Amino acid sequence: MGAAKQALRATASQAPGVSMADNGLDRALPAQQAAAGRKVLPIVEGAVLITALILPLVLQDYLTVFATRVIILALFALSFDLVWGYAGIMSFGQALFFGSAGYGVALMARDLKITSIFLVLPAGTLIGLATSLLLGGFLLLGRHPSSVIFVALGTLTGSYAADRLARGWYYLGGQNGIPSIPSMSLGSYDITEGPVYYYFALGILVVVYLLCRFLVRSQFGLALAGLRENEQRIAFFGYKAQHLKAIVFAAGGTIAGLAGSLYAFHEGFVWPNMVGVVISTQVVLYVLFGGSGTLIGAVIGAVIIEGVSFWLSDNYRDIWPILLGVLLLLVILFRPLGLISFVLGERERVGSFGVTRKEKRNAAP
Amino acid sequence: MASTFVAAFEILSFGAIIVLVVLGLGIIASMMGIFNFAQGEFVLLGAYVTYLAYSHGIPIWAGMVAAPFIVGGLGFVLEALIIRRFYAAPIVAMLGTYALGLIVRESVRGLIGGFYLTVPEPIGGSIDIGTMHISAWRFTIIVITLLVMAGCYLLLSRTSFGLRVRATLENPALARASGISTPLIYGTTFAFGAALAGLAGALIVPVFSLFADLGIRFLIQGFVAVMVGGVGSFIGPVAGAGVIGTLSAALPWVMAPVVADVLVFVLAIVFIKFRPQGLIAGKGV
Numbered sequence: 001m002g003a004a005k006q007a008l009r010a011t012a013s014q015a016p017g018v019s020m021a022d023n024g025l026d027r028a029l030p031a032q033q034a035a036a037g038r039k040v041l042p043i044v045e046g047a048v049l050i051t052a053l054i055l056p057l058v059l060q061d062y063l064t065v066f067a068t069r070v071i072i073l074a075l076f077a078l079s080f081d082l083v084w085g086y087a088g089i090m091s092f093g094q095a096l097f098f099g100s101a102g103y104g105v106a107l108m109a110r111d112l113k114i115t116s117i118f119l120v121l122p123a124g125t126l127i128g129l130a131t132s133l134l135l136g137g138f139l140l141l142g143r144h145p146s147s148v149i150f151v152a153l154g155t156l157t158g159s160y161a162a163d164r165l166a167r168g169w170y171y172l173g174g175q176n177g178i179p180s181i182p183s184m185s186l187g188s189y190d191i192t193e194g195p196v197y198y199y200f201a202l203g204i205l206v207v208v209y210l211l212c213r214f215l216v217r218s219q220f221g222l223a224l225a226g227l228r229e230n231e232q233r234i235a236f237f238g239y240k241a242q243h244l245k246a247i248v249f250a251a252g253g254t255i256a257g258l259a260g261s262l263y264a265f266h267e268g269f270v271w272p273n274m275v276g277v278v279i280s281t282q283v284v285l286y287v288l289f290g291g292s293g294t295l296i297g298a299v300i301g302a303v304i305i306e307g308v309s310f311w312l313s314d315n316y317r318d319i320w321p322i323l324l325g326v327l328l329l330l331v332i333l334f335r336p337l338g339l340i341s342f343v344l345g346e347r348e349r350v351g352s353f354g355v356t357r358k359e360k361r362n363a364a365p
Numbered sequence: 366m367a368s369t370f371v372a373a374f375e376i377l378s379f380g381a382i383i384v385l386v387v388l389g390l391g392i393i394a395s396m397m398g399i400f401n402f403a404q405g406e407f408v409l410l411g412a413y414v415t416y417l418a419y420s421h422g423i424p425i426w427a428g429m430v431a432a433p434f435i436v437g438g439l440g441f442v443l444e445a446l447i448i449r450r451f452y453a454a455p456i457v458a459m460l461g462t463y464a465l466g467l468i469v470r471e472s473v474r475g476l477i478g479g480f481y482l483t484v485p486e487p488i489g490g491s492i493d494i495g496t497m498h499i500s501a502w503r504f505t506i507i508v509i510t511l512l513v514m515a516g517c518y519l520l521l522s523r524t525s526f527g528l529r530v531r532a533t534l535e536n537p538a539l540a541r542a543s544g545i546s547t548p549l550i551y552g553t554t555f556a557f558g559a560a561l562a563g564l565a566g567a568l569i570v571p572v573f574s575l576f577a578d579l580g581i582r583f584l585i586q587g588f589v590a591v592m593v594g595g596v597g598s599f600i601g602p603v604a605g606a607g608v609i610g611t612l613s614a615a616l617p618w619v620m621a622p623v624v625a626d627v628l629v630f631v632l633a634i635v636f637i638k639f640r641p642q643g644l645i646a647g648k649g650v
Contacts, residue, residue: 090456090459092459138638139634139638142638144641146638146641147641148455148456149400149455149456149592150592150637150638150641152400152456152459153400153588153589153592154634154637154638156585156588157585157588157589157630157633157634158630158634160585160630161626161627161630161631164623164626164627165623165626165627167623168622168623168626169623277581277585281463284460284463288460318471318474318475319475321467321471321474322467322468322471322472322475324467325464325465325466325467325468325471326464326468328460328463328464328467329447329461329464329465329468332457332460332461332464333447333450333461336457
C-alpha cells in the first residue's frame with residue numbers, strides 16, 4: 001500500500017541505527033588505527049568464546065546445565081540470523097525445523113533405540129535440511145517471486161500447523177510430547193548433561209559459527225547482502241535470487257535441525273511447543289535483541305534473553321514477559337540493529353567480502 | 366435431517382465468528398498494508414472488558430457495547446504513538462505489533478492468572494424450530510456479524526469518510542494533496558479495525574470463555590483468511606474469512622479433527638501460493 005510519505009518518515013526515524021555507525025567510525029578515525037586492524041568484532045567474538053570456555057569451571061552444576069541449553073539455543077538463533085539477518089527472509093516458523101528434528105531423534109531413540117551420536121545428529125540435521133528444503137522450496141521458488149509477507153505468514157502457518165499436529169497426534173505423545181528420551185551415546189559412553197555436554201555443544205557451536213562466518217564473508221555472502229538490500233537489482237545482475245534464498249533457507253533449516261536434535265537429547269523430552277509459534281518467536285526475539293546481520297549478535301541475544309529470564313524467573317515471573325515485550329518494542333523502534341550496534345560500527349557490520357588476506361597484502365603497497 | 370441442520374448451524378456460526386474477527390484484521394491489512402499481530406490481543410481485550418463489566422455487576426450487554434469503544438480508543442493511541450512509525454516496513458510492522466501484542470497478552474495474563482473465566486450469555490436459552498434447538502446467543506452472533514458487515518460495507522462505499530479512506534489507500538500522496546489528512550485517516554482506520562476486534566472479543570467470550578491465549582487462537586486463522594481472500598479490498602478478507610471459517614468448522618465433521626485442522630492451513634497456503642492475489646483481486650470496496 002504505497003504509503004509513500006510515511007515511508008520517508010519511517011526511514012528517517014530509523015536513523016538512530018545509522019547515526020550509531022558514525023560513532024563507530026569516529027572511534028576508528030585515525031587512519032593508522034584502522035589500518036592496524038583495530039576491529040571490534042573479533043574482540044567481541046573472542047571475549048564471548050573465552051567466557052564460554054571458562055564458564056563451566058566457575059558455575060555450579062545446575063547452572064552448567066542451564067548454560068548448555070543457552071549454547072544450544074544460541075546455535076538455533078544462528079540459524080535464524082542467517083536466514084533473516086543475511087538473506088532478508090523472515091522465517092517466522094524456524095522452530096518447525098528445530099522441533100521436527102527434535103521429534104525425529106526422539107522417535108529414533110524411543111522406537112528404534114538408536115542413540116549413537118554418529119547416527120542421531122546427522123539424522124536430525126538431515127531432517128532439518130529436508131523440511132526446510134520442502135517448505136522453502138515451496139514458499140520461495142516458483143514462477144512468480146513470493147512476497148515477503150507471504151513467506152513470513154507461510155512459515156508462521158507451517159509452524160502453527162505442525163504444533164497442532166503434534167498436539168493432536170497420539171503417536172507423537174499429544175500435549176505431553178515424548179518424555180524421558182535416553183541420553184546420546186558415544187560407543188558405550190553416555191553423554192549426559194553437565195560439563196561434557198556443555199563443551200560438546202560449545203564445540204559444535206564454534207564450528208558452525210566459523211562455517212557461517214566463512215559463508216557470509218564469501219562471494220556468496222556478498223550476493224546475499226545484495227539480496228537483502230535490493231532484491232530486484234540482484235535479479236537484474238543475473239543472479240537467481242529465489243535460488244539463493246532457497247539455499248540460505250535450507251542452510252538455516254539444517255543448522256536449526258542440528259540444534260533441535262541437541263536440544264531434544266539435552267532436555268530429555270520434546271513437547272509440541274518445540275515446533276510451534278512460541279519457540280519460533282522466541283528465536284526472533286534473540287536475534288532482534290542481539291543484532292540481526294551479525295552472527296555474534298544472535299549468540300549474544302540468546303545469552304542475554306535466556307540469562308535475564310532465568311535470573312528474573314524466581315521473583316518476577318509474571319512481569320518478565322511484559323518487560324520483554326517493552327524491551328523488544330524499544331529495540332525495534334530505537335535500535336533496529338540490536339544491542340551489538342552499541343559497540344559495532346556500521347562499516348564493520350557490513351564488513352568486506354571474499355577478499356583473502358593475501359590479496360589485501362598485495363593490494364596494500 | 367435435524368443433525369444436518371445442527372451441523373449447518375454450527376458451521377455457519379463458527380464462520381460468522383471468524384468473519385467477525387477477520388473484519389478488523391482485513392481492514393487494517395487492506396487499507397494500511399500492516400499485518401497486525403496485535404489484533405488477537407485486541408480481541409482478548411474486548412473479551413476482558415466484557416468480563417470486567419460482568420464481574421463488577423454491570424450488565425454484560427453494557428460491557429459488550431463499551432468494549433469496541435475502549436479497544437478502539439486504545440488502538441487510536443497506539444497508532445499515534447507506535448504503529449505510525451512502521452508504515453514503510455511491513456516486516457518491522459509485524460515484529461513491532463507482535464511486541465505490542467506480547468505486552469497486552471502478558472498483562473492480561475498477569476491480571477486474570479492462568480484461569481479460564483466464564484462469562485454467561487446475555488441472551489441465554491435456545492431457539493426452538495420444530496424439534497431442533499439452536500443456541501440463541503450463537504444465532505445473535507450471526508445476526509450481529511451480518512449487521513456489522515453490512516454497516517462496514519456501507520460506511521466504506523457510501524459515506525464521504527469511506528471515500529476518503531479509499532482515496533488514502535489508493536494514492537496517499539494525491540489524497541494528501543486533495544486536502545485529506547492522511548495521518549488522521551490512518552489513525553481512524555486503525556482504531557476502527559481495533560474496535561471491530563474488540564467487538565468480536567466481547568461477543569465471543571461467552572462461547573469460548575476468557576483465557577490469555579484467546580487471541581492467538583484466531584490470529585493465524587485470521588491472517589490465512591486475509592491472504593486467501595486477497596489484500597486490498599474490503600470484500601476480499603471477508604470472503605476469505607467465510608471460506609476459512611466454514612472449512613475449519615465443516616472439515617472436522619467428515620474427518621479426524623487433527624487432520625482437518627492441519628489440512629485447512631495446508632490448503633490455504635497452497636491456494637495462496639498459486640493465486641497470490643487471493644479470491645477477490647483488486648482494490649476498491
